[in-house]
Structures are given as C-alpha cells and as structure tokens.
Amino acid sequence: MAYSNLAREVFQQEVNNLREAGLFKEERHIHAPQDAEIEVEFPAGSSLKRVINMCANNYLGLSNNPEVIGAAKDGLNQYGYGMSSVRFICGTQNIHRELEKRLTEFLGTEDTLLFPSCMDANAGVFEAILNDQDVMIADRLVHASIVDGMRLCNAMRDTFKHSDMGHLEEKLQDHQDKRYRIIITDGVFSMDGDLARLDEIVELAEKYDSMVFVDDSHASGFIGKTGRGTHEHCGVLGKIDLITTTLGKALGGASGGCVSGRTELVELCRQRARPYLFSNAVAPMIITGALKVFELISGSTERRDKLEENTIYWRRLLTEVGFDLKKGESPIVPVMLYNAKLAQDMARDLYAEGIYAIGFFFPVVPRGQARIRTQLSAAHEKHHLDKALEAFVKVGKKFDILGKSKKEIIAKYGM
Amino acid sequence: MDDMKQVILDYVKREYLEEDDDTEIDESTPLITGGIVDSFSMVSLKRFLEKKYGIQIPDADASPQVFDTVNNIVVLVNRYLEK
Structure with a gap:
C-alpha cells in the first residue's frame, strides 16, 4: 500500500505537533x-x-440580505446552477461580462476580470504581467495570498516596512535599474485595520516611475465616501494601476474576486493568469447576487x-x-x-x-x-x-x- | 566585534526593526527562526550583501538556515569573498 502505516503515523505526528504548538x-x-x-x-x-x-467580514450586512438572495435565486432559475467550464472555453455568460463592467465602473478603473476568489486573483496577477527584469516592492504586512502570488512570479521581490514611506522611497531609488517597478499594498490591512497611505504611495510612484497595486478586499463597498475603496478615501481614484478585490466580504460575502485596472494588464491576466485559465467560471447565481449588491450600494450609502x-x-x-x-x-x-x-x-x-x-x-x-x-x-x-x-x-x-x-x-x- | 559583523548587524537593525522596536539583537540572535526577519523579506539582505561585498550568492545558498544569524552570514560572505 502506497499510504503505509508509517506514512500515516508521520502525518498524524505533524497534526499532533500543530496541536501541541497551539496552532x-x-x-x-x-x-x-x-x-x-x-x-x-x-x-x-x-x-x-x-x-x-464580531469576526465576520460581513461589513455591509449583505450576506443574508433578502434582495440579494432573491436575485441569486433568479439567477439560478434563469442561468442554471453551474457552467461546467472554465471561462475561455464555454463558461462566460453575458452576466459575467455585465458584472465585470459594473465592477470597472464602481472601482473607477479601465477593465475587470473575475476570478474564483481574490486569493486566486492575487496568485495569478503578478506572474501574468511581470518578468525577471522587473521588481515587486511589497508592504511587509500584505495578505498571505499576495505573498503566494509574488512567490509564483520570477520578478525580483523586495519589501518595505509597514506603511513606511521613507523606506519605500529608498527601495524605489534602489531599483531604478529595473524595467518596471510595482508597489504592492493592501488598501486596508486585515490584521491591523489601518489604511494604506495611497495618496503618498501614488506620489512616490509618479516620482520614481512605478506602478501601484492595491488589494482592497477589506475596503471595497464601504471605505471612501461612496464605498469605492481606499483609493476613493485617499483621493486617488483612477490612479491605481491594479486593484484586486473580493465579492466574499462586504459585497455579498459569497465568493469570487477580480483583477481590475489598466486595460492591457487585465487583458494579460485574461490571457495568462493560471487561476483564471484553469478554474471554473464563477457560478451564475453568485453573479446575479453580486449585480444586486451593486444596485443596492449604488442607490444608497x-x-x-x-x-x-x-x-x-x-x-x-x-x-x-x-x-x-x-x-x-x-x-x-x-x-x-x-x-x-x-x-x-x-x-x-x-x-x-x-x-x-x-x-x-x-x-x-x-x-x-x-x-x-x-x-x-x-x-x-x-x-x-x-x-x-x-x-x-x-x-x-x-x-x-x-x-x-x-x-x-x-x-x-x-x- | 569586527567590521563586517557590525556592518551586517547595523543593516539588519535598520532594515528589519521598527523605530519603536527595542528588541536587542546581536551576531548570534536567530533572525528568521526568531521571527525578526521573515523569509520573504530576506531578499533585501541578500541584495545588500551582494552589493556591499561585490559577490553573487546563488539562491540555493541563500537558505533561511544560512541567513539565520549574523555569524552564519559572515561565514557565507567570507566564503564567497575567497572564491
């Protein structure tokens, strides 16, 4: 038997070790x-x-909203249960593009591509866009999914102290020899709850010719006067080159994520991002539910x-x-x-x-x-x-x- | 303490400790297993050593074990300086 008793004991011991370490x-x-x-x-x-x-990401209280549930049921009836396909074979319905357009409008970007989750968006985005002539400079407290995405990309990796603009500037100066630089940050940091200083980050990006990436999962729908996110709060709408975010928190809480930003960068994700290419399309009822979420939050703050x-x-x-x-x-x-x-x-x-x-x-x-x-x-x-x-x-x-x-x-x- | 140890120790403090962090570190403090430097941020230390000492450290040699203390790092740098 390939899964021997010894293997079972070894793996069980690993589980026990986690328990003993309080992890x-x-x-x-x-x-x-x-x-x-x-x-x-x-x-x-x-x-x-x-x-x-006191521990859900149900920021807008929409996870169990009757109108969202109704829209999801309608979606289920009209578009079926699942697509049984990745997006680029036969998994893209008209509503997938409709939601992508809605997200683009809401986030104030140029185009959007849906992913099964924001974890997947972060895992795929860097590898799709950057190569070994580039550098990714990330805040040290970014989400684990960004760290994983950076590991999958062969561009150089560097980090700056959390929200330390002086340190970030040093790094940008240090990497002027690269083809492209990209500053990577969360919009709202999930463990500390503080906001990225996006106005200053954009200023530095302009000074040192760098792109800016923001994961706004803990912000989309409620941070900023109309809830568009950290970039709205910081007055830099339209200046963020790449935003990833999730439908799994404030925006209905079901699942799904996206990459939104510059047209060409989003197109490269559509062509190359592996979690997009090799995962099923987001289920139709999630899409129609999310469309209702945008209707609700656009009509009222x-x-x-x-x-x-x-x-x-x-x-x-x-x-x-x-x-x-x-x-x-x-x-x-x-x-x-x-x-x-x-x-x-x-x-x-x-x-x-x-x-x-x-x-x-x-x-x-x-x-x-x-x-x-x-x-x-x-x-x-x-x-x-x-x-x-x-x-x-x-x-x-x-x-x-x-x-x-x-x-x-x-x-x-x-x- | 000799010069290289001090230079690396100073860099580690400047690069990895927050201003209000009063953690005491010396040449034998475990940096990575001690949670001071995460393996992801280790890249900047490698880049610093390469620039400062004009050496190339292959990724295979830049393991968290080798980078765990300033003492270990000094041994590594000296090995490449001799090459």
Missing part, C-alpha cells in the same frame, strides 16, 4: 445564515449557543454610513473602558493583548459570555503582537455592541488589563 485550527459549525447573531455548535457535538458575531457609525461607536466604547486598541478608522478594530495565551484565553472567555471574536498570534501576526480582532458590520445594532462591551469589560477585569498600557500588559503576561 491547530478548529472549525466552529454555524447552524444559521451569516448575521450579527449566529447559532454555533462548538465544540463539535455540543448544544447550540447563540452568540454575537446607508449601509456604509451605518457601518462607519458602528465603528466609531465601538472604538469609543472600548477606548473609554481602557482597552489598548490599534489606531485606525476601518471596521477592523484590534484589541491589543501582546501575549498569545492571553489572547486565546480572553477569546475563550468572551465566547462563554456570548461574544464570538478570535484571538490572533504569531505567526498570523508578528511575535509579541497578539490581539483579539473585532470586526464591525452594518448588521450590528447598538444593543449588540453594548452587550459585547459588557462581556469585554467583564473579561478585561478578570485578566486585569483595563486601563493598562502596552508596557504594563507585557510586564504582567510577557510577550
């Missing part, structure tokens, strides 16, 4: 649609617990405005009671705890209090930067946030961290 990830089974309150079975086999969800109000409210509540927060203005609000065990213990106790939030620690965030990441949604009402605060205060008191500075927390718990 084992356990799924929690949710017995309801995604929403501000959900029914969770955890651990597996236990009775259902109703909790307030009510949802993103409510999300913004919730974010301001939640940040104010946590600050007033003395939690140490990462500064930022996005709906990602990290409560800093620095110590990995403390982050895990607090998340466990919060869950017991009916609040679902996740503790993150090395290697997901840098060592000594453990935290509980909370995420706001337009689906949250004030009473959800007030109840969540009660739980945070109770647990914060138990661990005696309220009003404590970074130094004091580290002195008490270590890094």
Whole structure:
C-alpha cells in the first residue's frame, strides 16, 4: 500500500505537533445564515449557543440580505446552477461580462476580470504581467495570498516596512535599474485595520516611475465616501494601476474576486493568469447576487454610513473602558493583548459570555503582537455592541488589563 | 566585534526593526527562526550583501538556515569573498 502505516503515523505526528504548538485550527459549525447573531455548535457535538458575531467580514450586512438572495435565486432559475467550464472555453455568460463592467465602473478603473476568489486573483496577477527584469516592492504586512502570488512570479521581490514611506522611497531609488517597478499594498490591512497611505504611495510612484497595486478586499463597498475603496478615501481614484478585490466580504460575502485596472494588464491576466485559465467560471447565481449588491450600494450609502457609525461607536466604547486598541478608522478594530495565551484565553472567555471574536498570534501576526480582532458590520445594532462591551469589560477585569498600557500588559503576561 | 559583523548587524537593525522596536539583537540572535526577519523579506539582505561585498550568492545558498544569524552570514560572505 502506497499510504503505509508509517506514512500515516508521520502525518498524524505533524497534526499532533500543530496541536501541541497551539496552532491547530478548529472549525466552529454555524447552524444559521451569516448575521450579527449566529447559532454555533462548538465544540463539535455540543448544544447550540447563540452568540454575537464580531469576526465576520460581513461589513455591509449583505450576506443574508433578502434582495440579494432573491436575485441569486433568479439567477439560478434563469442561468442554471453551474457552467461546467472554465471561462475561455464555454463558461462566460453575458452576466459575467455585465458584472465585470459594473465592477470597472464602481472601482473607477479601465477593465475587470473575475476570478474564483481574490486569493486566486492575487496568485495569478503578478506572474501574468511581470518578468525577471522587473521588481515587486511589497508592504511587509500584505495578505498571505499576495505573498503566494509574488512567490509564483520570477520578478525580483523586495519589501518595505509597514506603511513606511521613507523606506519605500529608498527601495524605489534602489531599483531604478529595473524595467518596471510595482508597489504592492493592501488598501486596508486585515490584521491591523489601518489604511494604506495611497495618496503618498501614488506620489512616490509618479516620482520614481512605478506602478501601484492595491488589494482592497477589506475596503471595497464601504471605505471612501461612496464605498469605492481606499483609493476613493485617499483621493486617488483612477490612479491605481491594479486593484484586486473580493465579492466574499462586504459585497455579498459569497465568493469570487477580480483583477481590475489598466486595460492591457487585465487583458494579460485574461490571457495568462493560471487561476483564471484553469478554474471554473464563477457560478451564475453568485453573479446575479453580486449585480444586486451593486444596485443596492449604488442607490444608497446607508449601509456604509451605518457601518462607519458602528465603528466609531465601538472604538469609543472600548477606548473609554481602557482597552489598548490599534489606531485606525476601518471596521477592523484590534484589541491589543501582546501575549498569545492571553489572547486565546480572553477569546475563550468572551465566547462563554456570548461574544464570538478570535484571538490572533504569531505567526498570523508578528511575535509579541497578539490581539483579539473585532470586526464591525452594518448588521450590528447598538444593543449588540453594548452587550459585547459588557462581556469585554467583564473579561478585561478578570485578566486585569483595563486601563493598562502596552508596557504594563507585557510586564504582567510577557510577550 | 569586527567590521563586517557590525556592518551586517547595523543593516539588519535598520532594515528589519521598527523605530519603536527595542528588541536587542546581536551576531548570534536567530533572525528568521526568531521571527525578526521573515523569509520573504530576506531578499533585501541578500541584495545588500551582494552589493556591499561585490559577490553573487546563488539562491540555493541563500537558505533561511544560512541567513539565520549574523555569524552564519559572515561565514557565507567570507566564503564567497575567497572564491
């Protein structure tokens, strides 16, 4: 037998090692649609617990929106369940191009290409465009999918300190001998919740003849006055050469992603990006659901405005009671705890209090930067946030961290 | 400490530590396994060494193990300087 008992033991030991290192990830089974309150079975086999969800990317509260669901059902009836094909063989329907045009218009770019996910878009985009005469200069906190995409590309890789414009400028100067330079950043950083300084990045790109790439997955639909993204917020609409983003977060939360930007670059992705070429077309019902999402958010900024109000409210509540927060203005609000065990213990106790939030620690965030990441949604009402605060205060008191500075927390718990 | 160690150590501090980071590092501090330098950002260190010392380090030799401490890096650079 090729899969011998010895192989089984070796792989089982690897799984055990993850468990012992505290890196084992356990799924929690949710017995309801995604929403501000959900029914969770955890651990597996236990009775259902109703909790307030503070860890979904359901920023606009559209994951379970009746109009989006209705449009998806219509799509299912009119266009069928699946395409059984990649896009370039027989998988492109009129609605795929319609959604791509809609995304182009919304993002203020020249053209757009859908991918099965933004992970796939990031995995394919660099290899499709760049070669070994070029250099990719990425912020050190970009998403893992960008790191994977850069690894698949044979252009030179370099990085700059997180949001450090002086360091980025040094790198741009250093790489003037390359054919093309591309600055790579997230729009909103998923672990810290801060925004890229895109206005300054664009200025540097113009000064040093560089392209700019932004992954706006944690921004599309709600950052900026009309929710177009970080480039709208920073006043650089139309100046970003490549944007990748997802339909799997604010924009309905189902799945699908895209590369959007300069016509020729998008065309090269259509010709060469392997995750696009070799994956099935996004299912028709996802497309019609997403088209409805754009209809909803184009007609009104009510949802993103409510999300913004919730974010301001939640940040104010946590600050007033003395939690140490990462500064930022996005709906990602990290409560800093620095110590990995403390982050895990607090998340466990919060869950017991009916609040679902996740503790993150090395290697997901840098060592000594453990935290509980909370995420706001337009689906949250004030009473959800007030109840969540009660739980945070109770647990914060138990661990005696309220009003404590970074130094004091580290002195008490270590890094 | 001799000159090369100091030059590399200074570069590592400037390139990889944030301004408010008071992590103490010396020539035997594990950089990559210690979480100070991620393997992805290691490329700039390799490029620095190549430029500074006029050498070419093949990718196969630029492994995270070899780049894990300043002491190891000095051994590597000296090997290429002798070639």
